[in-house]
Amino acid sequence: MSEPLVLGVDTSGPYCSAALIRGGALLSGLDVEMPKGQVEALFPMLENLLAEGGAFWSDLSAIGVGTGPGNFTGIRISVSAMRGLALALDVPAVGVSLLDALAHAAPGPVLAAIAAPRGQAYIAGRGMAHDLAPALVAIEELPHELAEPGLVAIGSAGDAVAAHLGVPHAAPAFAPGEAIARIAATRWRTETAPATPFYLKAADAAPARDAPPVILDEPA
Known part of the structure; x- marks a missing residue:
């Protein structure tokens, strides 16, 4: 087979x-x-x-x-x-x-980081002493305590995250x-849930700021 x-x-x-x-x-x-x-x-x-x-x-x-x-x-x-x-x-x-794709086959602890608008990044920690669940964070607010021995930052925001934490930046x-x-x-043999988008934040859309039209009653 x-x-x-x-x-x-x-x-x-x-x-x-x-x-x-x-x-x-x-x-x-x-x-x-x-x-x-x-x-x-x-x-x-x-x-x-x-x-x-x-x-x-x-x-x-x-x-x-x-x-x-x-x-x-x-x-x-x-x-x-x-x-x-x-x-x-x-x-x-x-x-x-x-x-998960960014961290796949990395030899040690990894902080996967994908660039997001306004100085933010989508991050997830894999193989770390305390793995980090996926989250959208401001890069400058990442705690420096995350910089454990051997940690590397990978992804489109990996260089910025690496500079902030003082750790190496590596390619996936x-x-x-x-x-x-x-x-x-x-x-694939065991996955049963359908593939669905994984956004981590709401779409960049906002309700209109204009007031709705006023419906006037017809004169008697």
Whole structure:
């Protein structure tokens, strides 16, 4: 029996990242900077990815998809597209947090940090003396006590977090799509919950400030 073929996809930032793995081996991968146009580009890019890996859609055993945190629109694009694809292929769609993807296969304690607006970061600690649950925090408010021996900061806000805490900044072991595929490969047989966006904060939207129109009674 052949090893399962797993596709990993992430568009939670200004990029498209995807990878195809089988039995721990990377068959093909792509990582393209893409601030916009992900909707139109995603499936043609994935078709090329499968072709490079010598595979067809019907060969997939599972799909891993990045659920964020990150860009709201980007997360919705990949999660909805991969859930639809998984339904059509009758395979599982496994949601994977980008924070978990950043920390995957790190050799020691990691503080995964994704840039957020206004000097903030989405963070999560993995392999630390006291692991940190995912949270949205102001970087300058991170307590310096987090800087335990061997800790490294990883991610798009990793350099800023590293400078604040006085710890090294390191690159992740894998690109997002590949890390997501590798994590999904360990979960797809037991994962039952549908992939859903992982935002950690409300959308940047506010109710209108204008007062509602006044309805005037018609004269008698």
